[in-house]
Amino acid sequence: MAANLSTADRAELDAGGKSPKAALWAALQLPGQCLTMLDHTDGGAPMGMFGVVATDDPMVGVVWALTTDRVRRHRVRFHKVARQWVEWANAVWPLLTNVIWAGNLGHLVWLRALGFTLLSEHTANGHLFYEFVRTRPCVIQHQSQSPRSPPPP
Template identity: 35%
Template sequence: MLETRRSLPEDVTYLAPRLRDADLRELQAAGSAGAEQSLQDGVRLSKDCITIINEDDKPVAMFGVCPSFEIDVGYVWFLGSDEIKQNKTRFLRHSKRWMETLHQDFPVLTNFVDQRNTAHLLWLRWLGFKFLRTVNALGPGNLPFYEFVRISNV
């Protein structure tokens, strides 16, 4: 069973060492300072940062939207643990509702995803995101990332 609540600082400390390997590889490829710093930045920069918790009130994922310099555009992000897999159906069912909530403040949601992160690619496509172009990340190896976007019905 998964529920959501506003993120707390201790969520970062708990979740950072539990992130999926694919998420950790993506952070590294993007040139991130690491899991804990990325989650702290997410809490600090997002309009609203949300934590997905399990039945024991333990974080299994965090997500949010960071405002861009362009009006109505937000950079959506999501980092999670392998525990998401144990609640896949419930997670997918709620994902569409969460996206609609994020769209209330940002009609355009966008960001970049590591081409190797197949779980995120499938999930983003299922949520209705479109892939625009391939860019090379700034991190080690200049690995390819897809730019993706979802525009709400306005």
């Protein structure tokens, strides 16, 4: 899959000083979850890998994804599955985070569509990166009165 990485992901890895092969290998070695997307319309060819790295803080997970250009052929399905997976991951890790290269405009838009927020800027290897986060939605439920109960005084 490293040889077929999308142009956008390859550029982001270059900006971060990592090779595609090293990034994928590192993802397989880290604690957490690593999944592979397959294109079943093309003999099960890999479309990408994604996951979440567990941190020392059980409330925080570091999300990541690396894709091939095959994802573009299945854009709607990919986004639907990505949204479901992010919601699942956010239920396990209340705070999801990572950094993204500022030059990766398409992925910045995609992250916002998935509910992530940009927090801060960092420079690495002479390139601008943004830290992004998504926090688990909190719902405060008030004990409601039954319809037959009198209103509070």
